[in-house]
Amino acid sequence: MNQPMPGADASPQKSDAKPALLGVACGVGAALFWALGFVATRHGLKAGFTPADLLMHRFLWSGIAFLPVVLRAGLGNLCGIGWGRGLALMVLGGPVMSIISYSGFLFVPLGHGSVIQPSCATLGGVFLAAVLLRERVSFSRLAGAVVIVGGLVVIGAESIGHIGPNGVLGDLIFVLTGFMFAGFGMLLRYWRVSAFAAASVISVLSLVLLPVYAASGGFARVAAIGVGENALQALAQGILAGPAAMYLFAFSIQLLGVARAAVFPAIVPALTILVGWLLLGEPPTALQAAGLVTVLSGFYLAQRQR
Template structure:
């Protein structure tokens, strides 16, 4: 590993960033599987969102009370909270009711590097390097294989879920650029997003009278609450934002595009969802594209 690191010319912080990106991949893959499982259970997308925001907000509230918003203005807090919090979660959880886990893996983390690159080019004026283009091109071929195979097998019946997943991915890409542009630290970002979602979502959720939390099995509530609220928000937001700081959006989002491959493979034994030869080929191509990007973008 030392020889490989030396050949890349990486520093300790970059290795930490890579580790954080890979931890994010693992958590995001689990998020897709747990969310799909939740869609098959008794909880609605609004119930799962309530658990996500309630747990993460309460966990991060002491940190926010101690450190404040870190100089962020209210509109900046709202922008981070809507992109990585309310908007992302509601679109994603709703999508799982219309489309399988493999579609979520393809259209959310799979499309993330492309949305990030497009926003960085259109909003920030960043240019595409040859290394970045090559990595995205290879990943794009793999994502296209996965998407085409899934759409053919489902006959396009899942288009509502697919559009919701694409919207969630676009919002997450916007969050990544905002966090990078405003130099928001991992803990600070997690705290302001968690508490913002807690105070803006729970009051109308309770007033609606549509909560299904008390009627759901305790095991289901605990699974969704711990995974969605703690792992998928608190831990994953910290690791993802740390990776953004050290590796930059381009390399970070390319690495996290490994999520479709891992989630699609895991969905076979865990959720009983099938995976064709074309999908397997797509998984392999995506993995190759990420490896190409890690080596070339880091030089």
């Protein structure tokens, strides 16, 4: 009887590990770009941009860049995705979700949106993966989700006690957009939409809002703010937090599944608060810091394999 060579079963493990590591790298990269986008949003609102202006930067430049690609692949079926699915993805992960999220920063500080929205995206993603996609969710991942909820309770307590009704409204906005993005990730997996197709189709479909923005005098408004500030938003929103983060996150879903990839948005709070502190001079409050530590502890549990 032939005996297996020593280490003969090691190559499948290595081959399995490589896509997993790539998926983790893509997820972390997406989280970093989202964090930069949150900080740029807060800065842009202070500089005089409106949520509609930031939305324009988020999708205009990428939409123009991806338009020839979509036209060449076929506008009739939107690169094989289909109009119905494309519009659903645009609502849950495109300009509709984005402008709602931008509006939340008009009511609450940077730390709230950067913690609540990604955390709810994580919770929603784990739930949808287990219930609708039948993906296996480990006990530690469920425990991490519960701990993340505890962190959200701490953050919400500050809104009620110190910011008032407007603060509660702002936090609820980020709860909504977090679950919207969870639905976006679930549909990507369920419909098996590729990362590049998702990024390109959403960007191009968002161009339909451009005439409305132009008619409202938006271009004149942003021109008055200055070239430097607009270039900053074009980079942060139009490249990093927009199509680049969307592509990386969608690719991580393909490699890891929804349940595992859904954990990556929970990295965003730590990166956002850290970068916001360094670049905007907005240190976290004691309750924000406590909520942040709690959320990160939940993330540590949720990323474990067992």
